[in-house]
Amino acid sequence: MARIWSITWHTFKEAARDRVLYNLIVFALLMIGASILFGQISVGIEGIILVDLGLSSIAVFGVLMAILIGIGLVSKEIERRTIFNVLSKPVHRFEFILGKYFGLLLTLFVNTGVMAAGFYVALFYQKRSLGPEDLLPLGAIYFILLQFALVVAWALFFSCLSTPVLSAVFTFSIYVAGHFLGDLRFFGQETHSRLVSGVTTLLYYLLPNFADFDVITRTAHGEKISGVLFTANSLYALLYVTVLISAAVLVFEEKEFR
Amino acid sequence: MPAIETTELTKDYAVGFWRKRPKRVLEDLNLEVASGEVFGLLGPNGAGKSTTLKLILGLIFPTSGAVRIFGSDWRDVSLRARIGFLPENPSFYDNLSAEEFLNYAGSLFGLAAGERRRRAAKLLEQVGLAEVGDIPVRRYSKGMVQRLGLAQALINDPELVILDEPMSGLDPLGRREVRDLILDLKAQKRTVLFSTHILSDAETLCDRVAILHRGRLQGLGEIGEILAMGVASTEIVLEAPSPGVQDSLASMGVSAVRTGERVRLSVQDEAEVERVLEIAVREKVKVVSITPVRLTLEDYFMEKVEKGKPVREKFDRQALSRKG
Numbered sequence: 001m002a003r004i005w006s007i008t009w010h011t012f013k014e015a016a017r018d019r020v021l022y023n024l025i026v027f028a029l030l031m032i033g034a035s036i037l038f039g040q041i042s043v044g045i046e047g048i049i050l051v052d053l054g055l056s057s058i059a060v061f062g063v064l065m066a067i068l069i070g071i072g073l074v075s076k077e078i079e080r081r082t083i084f085n086v087l088s089k090p091v092h093r094f095e096f097i098l099g100k101y102f103g104l105l106l107t108l109f110v111n112t113g114v115m116a117a118g119f120y121v122a123l124f125y126q127k128r129s130l131g132p133e134d135l136l137p138l139g140a141i142y143f144i145l146l147q148f149a150l151v152v153a154w155a156l157f158f159s160c161l162s163t164p165v166l167s168a169v170f171t172f173s174i175y176v177a178g179h180f181l182g183d184l185r186f187f188g189q190e191t192h193s194r195l196v197s198g199v200t201t202l203l204y205y206l207l208p209n210f211a212d213f214d215v216i217t218r219t220a221h222g223e224k225i226s227g228v229l230f231t232a233n234s235l236y237a238l239l240y241v242t243v244l245i246s247a248a249v250l251v252f253e254e255k256e257f258r
Numbered sequence: 259m260p261a262i263e264t265t266e267l268t269k270d271y272a273v274g275f276w277r278k279r280p281k282r283v284l285e286d287l288n289l290e291v292a293s294g295e296v297f298g299l300l301g302p303n304g305a306g307k308s309t310t311l312k313l314i315l316g317l318i319f320p321t322s323g324a325v326r327i328f329g330s331d332w333r334d335v336s337l338r339a340r341i342g343f344l345p346e347n348p349s350f351y352d353n354l355s356a357e358e359f360l361n362y363a364g365s366l367f368g369l370a371a372g373e374r375r376r377r378a379a380k381l382l383e384q385v386g387l388a389e390v391g392d393i394p395v396r397r398y399s400k401g402m403v404q405r406l407g408l409a410q411a412l413i414n415d416p417e418l419v420i421l422d423e424p425m426s427g428l429d430p431l432g433r434r435e436v437r438d439l440i441l442d443l444k445a446q447k448r449t450v451l452f453s454t455h456i457l458s459d460a461e462t463l464c465d466r467v468a469i470l471h472r473g474r475l476q477g478l479g480e481i482g483e484i485l486a487m488g489v490a491s492t493e494i495v496l497e498a499p500s501p502g503v504q505d506s507l508a509s510m511g512v513s514a515v516r517t518g519e520r521v522r523l524s525v526q527d528e529a530e531v532e533r534v535l536e537i538a539v540r541e542k543v544k545v546v547s548i549t550p551v552r553l554t555l556e557d558y559f560m561e562k563v564e565k566g567k568p569v570r571e572k573f574d575r576q577a578l579s580r581k582g
Contacts, residue, residue, distance in 0.1 A: 006365035010354065017353035017394075080349045085359075085410060088315045088343035089366040090335050256318040258271070 003091055007099020008106060015069050015107040024068075025111055028061035029118040036122050050126055051137055051220040054119040059144045059216065062112055063175060066148050069107065070155025071167035073100045074252070079164075083257055094249045101156050101245055108148045116141050133222065139230070140219040146237040150208045151175055153244040160251045177203070178210035208240055259329045261418050261449040262291040262314060267323035269309055269473075284309050284473045286323070291451050293417075296444050298460035298481075299453040300559060301470035307453035308346055310470070311422050314451075315343055327418070339367055342416035346423045346453075348407035352396035356387050356406045359395065360413055367414040374413075381409040386435065400427040408436065419443055421452035425459055437462060461555045469562045476562040484558050491551045492531050494523045497544035506537055520546060 015021065035053030040046060074097070077083040086096060119137065124130055154174050158167035177184065181204050188200025213233055215225055267287040270280035284306040291297045299307045312318045314325055316332050325332040328340065350359050357378055364374035382391045385405040390398070395406065404427045411419060424440070425433045440463050443450050454460055460467050461481060469477040496503075498519045507514060507523065512534060515522045525531050531548070538545050 002368060003366055006362060010351070010358070010362045013358065014351045014353050081345060081347070082349050082351060084317060084343070084345035085348065085350065085363065085407075086366065087317060088338060088341070088345070089363065089414075090338040090368075091366055092335055257312070258318060 004095050004099045004102065007086070007091075007096060008102040011073075011100050011103020012106045012110075015104060016110065018069065020068060021065060021107070021111065024061050024065050025114055028057050028115045031057035031061070032115065032118045032122050036126055046126060048220045050123060052216060054122060055137060055140050055144070055216040055219065058112060058115045058119065058141065059147065061115065062108060062144060062148050063151055065111060066104070066108055066151040067155055067168055067171050067175070070104055070152045071159050071164045071171060073104060073156050074159040075162070075164050075167065078255075078257060081257075087257065093253050093255075097156070097160070097245065097249050097252050101152060101248075104152050104156075105149060108152065109145060112141065112145055112148070136219050136222065136224065139225040140215050142230075143213040143215055143225075143233060146233055147210055147213045149237055149241050150178075150210070150244075153241045153248075154208075157244050157248040157251070160248045160255065174207055175210065178208045179214065180211070181207060181209050182211060209236075212236070259293065260290045260326075261293045261328060262289065262451060263326045264289045264310070264314070265324045265326075267310070267313060267325060268321050269306075269313060269318065270321040280321075282473055284313070287470075287475055289468055289475070289478070291449060293449050294444075294447040295465040296440060296450040296463050297452075298464035298467040299451065299470060300455065300457065300460055300467050301453075301476075302455060304472070305470040306473040307470055308422055309473075311343075311420055311451070311453060314420065315341070339414065340417045342411035342414060342419045344407045344411040344419075344421045344424055347426060348403060348410075350395040350403065350406060353394055355392050355394055356382060356398075356409070357391040359406065360410055363410040363413045369414070377413055377415070378409075381412055384412075384439070385409045401429060401432050404428055405432070408439065416448070418449045418451070421450065423454060424452055425454065425456055433459070457556045457559055467555070469559060471562065477558065481555065484555060492525045492528075493547070493549045493551055494525055494531070494534055494538075495546040495549075496521050496523065496538060497546050499538075499543045500541065503537060503541045503543055507534065510534070524551075 032054045035050045035057070038049050038053055074083075077086075077100075083096075087093065116138075120130070120134075123134060123137075127134075151171060151174075155167060155171045158170045161167075162170070184200050185204040188197040188204075191197060212229070215223075215229075219225075264287050267284060267289075268282070269284040270282050272278040273281045287306075287310060289310075299310060301307050309318065313320055314327065314332065315338070316335075327334075327337050330337055354362070360378035360381065361371075361374050364377060369377070378391075379388070382388045385408050387402060387405055387409065390402065395403065398406065404424075408421075408424065411421065421440075424436050428436060437459065440450055440452070444463070450463075452463075464481050466478070466480050467484070468475055499507075499521055504514065504521065510530065510533065512530065513524045523534060525534055535545065535548075537543075
């Protein structure tokens with residue numbers, strides 16, 4: 001456990017000092033700031049625009065961070081041979097994978113915290129005060145974090161298997177496909193082809209259903225997240241990440257570092 | 259109990275893009291590294307040195323054969339708590355400083371925070387990085403990175419130190435420091451296994467060496483024995499020999515090089531040495547020096563690697579029978 005924490009902490013320290021990360025955070029904060037302007041030109045729905053654009057910025061830039069750093073999590077260690085310095089020590093391979101995963105997740109949590117703080121500053125600037133109803137976006141931010149947990153798990157899995165470029169392409173494809181799984185399944189059912197229908201149904205169950213985590217628009221309109229959805233999404237993410245990280249560990253256990 | 263023991267250790271890599279086929283990079287390696295000795299793994303590039311070290315550390319897996327470390331199977335991860343490893347051309351995280359990395363390395367060995375700090379400071383001093391220990395590693399030169407590699411290999415005060423080309427990337431001063439560091443470890447009765455293609459380093463540091471070539475063990479033995487193994491030739495320097503003496507020597511087939519008044523002769527066997535000395539005494543020529551030219555590690559290495567055949571079979575048999 002101590003070794004996993006050590007790998008987590010040092011992965012966080014290394015990633016948190018990455019300049020790419022700072023650039024993305026700055027862009028995200030600029031976008032959140034810009035959503036105030038968009039709100040001002042949208043008469044009567046300023047609040048909705050700010051919440052919608054602000055939370056979307058957090059989600060998009062967070063996913064970019066997750067993919068950009070996640071894809072190099074293992075493959076860059078192998079490519080740069082830094083992995084020799086870790087695996088030659090009394091470290092189990094599963095500890096390395098878990099440490100790397102939690103390290104990036106911690107980085108994303110902290111960055112999301114910074115972006116969320118920026119979002120609330122923008123909200124306060126627009127409303128001049130904050131009330132209990134302004135806690136609603138926290139639910140959406142929690143779901144965004146769950147999405148990050150899934151994206152990082154996929155990025156880590158591909159990072160154990162492939163090159164950083166291919167890992168980025170695969171992870172991004174899964175992220176996009178994961179938002180349109182309902183459409184994908186509907187399309188399969190409409191084709192009247194058993195094969196296509198079978199494949200789309202398989203993908204529907206296999207890929208993470210990101211659409212269920214997307215409550216940004218509902219939050220912007222003041223809709224509360226139900227306890228059932230909260231619990232279901234949390235359990236779904238936990239189970240999905242456990243399976244995916246286990247698969248990554250299995251792949252990594254067999255890997256040779258020439 | 260030996261520190262390391264490999265038995266018929268073999269490694270194949272799959273090569274080819276579509277149709278993978280095995281390529282043997284190490285074949286039936288039988289080695290024993292005794293506790294407390296400095297053991298050199300010698301060989302040209304691609305000989306299988308790094309492969310051997312990575313197999314010992316479990317970074318790659320054997321195709322067949324066995325590796326035992328301190329009597330236990332290589333798969334036992336806890337064994338690595340007693341090992342320090344410097345990889346070839348080491349690389350570290352760009353954004354961490356040497357102090358942070360050593361702290362990280364120490365934590366992976368389960369060292370307490372205070373102990374990590376104390377050891378890190380001592381090692382940074384020892385490898386000459388104390389002044390720059392707090393700057394990010396991305397600003398380090400190649401030599402500094404190599405020094406950090408050595409420091410992290412020693413953070414756990416290991417019983418067994420495995421160094422893959424430890425002198426690589428170092429200037430002459432750095433190489434001297436690493437040599438001293440290995441001699442320090444030797445004095446502390448630590449076991450050191452290192453790979454190198456710099457033979458003078460092996461000659462200075464090793465108790466025993468193994469020579470690998472194309473994945474096969476070509477020679478194995480004690481450095482002292484290799485160096486004392488035989489006199490390759492004898493060099494005799496004569497002071498101002500007359501033309502008549504020179505003609506006599508030429509008729510014997512002795513090769514001679516004239517430098518000023520002196521003539522340097524290279525004589526191949528003892529009988530010839532006696533005959534040359536007889537001529538010198540008879541003709542009253544001053545003998546300046548008689549120097550036996552001994553076989554160097556480089557000579558031995560070149561014979562093993564270039565010719566690829568056993569030239570000192572007696573020595574090999576002795577070495578192997580000692581091992582058995």
